[in-house]
Amino acid sequence: MTTSTPGTIYLEDMTVGMSRSLTKILSADVVAAFAEVSEDRNPIHLDEAAGKASVFKERIAHGMLGASLFSALLGEHLPGHGTIYLGQNLKFLAPVPVGASVTATVTVKEIKDRKRVVMTCEAHVGDTLVIAGEATVLAPSRA
């Protein structure tokens, strides 16, 4: 579930503070699919007993799965199609239980020279900030 349709917001139309969000339930099926594509089949993500035995006391979603929602927002919504992804910093602040609904948000933090834009990236489960970071992208330009 996103707050916008896929497309492009050009550099010339971007302003600091502009943001886009996406909400996804990281269900057991989604986590299992991510395990296949990433090769990360760590039992803490896939096995109920391993999750219960862990420090988290339950199965958790892969941190990079939650972080992948930033890629979707940057590549499809803000700036969207035509964006070139240069870099991403991530801090995994809290575990995301399997089945949780995660809301990822990207916000324009700084518009720099040579089409470079720094985006603040945050993911929440309810009121809990679970992932925080920054992305640097080259935004598509009308020029």
Added chain:
Amino acid sequence: MTTSTPGTIYLEDMTVGMSRSLTKILSADVVAAFAEVSEDRNPIHLDEAAGKASVFKERIAHGMLGASLFSALLGEHLPGHGTIYLGQNLKFLAPVPVGASVTATVTVKEIKDRKRVVMTCEAHVGDTLVIAGEATVLAPSRA
């Protein structure tokens, strides 16, 4: 294809310079599966014509798909099961064409206090460094 079997290398057994690698072909099917789990259905990844029309002149894999291989190495091989993922920095240095074979490598850079370990993360396609970064993890301890 990995150079080790899944398991745990405990903090007490880790040394600076220790490394593990994983090679995966980012096929059209893998890229399509990542698009579904991440919600990133940017046509540059999925549509041949959009790829050809792009600055890259071909379809490319999601940067975060390549980066997800670091998660697999950290969570399954080095340190492996029991690792807590604290943070990840990534620079996307070169595009990865759909169908390319990517080799991801994580290497112990620094063993800090309180079980914190900094890992160098690199992904190559042939001789080309396509992703570079660092991860910070809490390593499992025998203590």
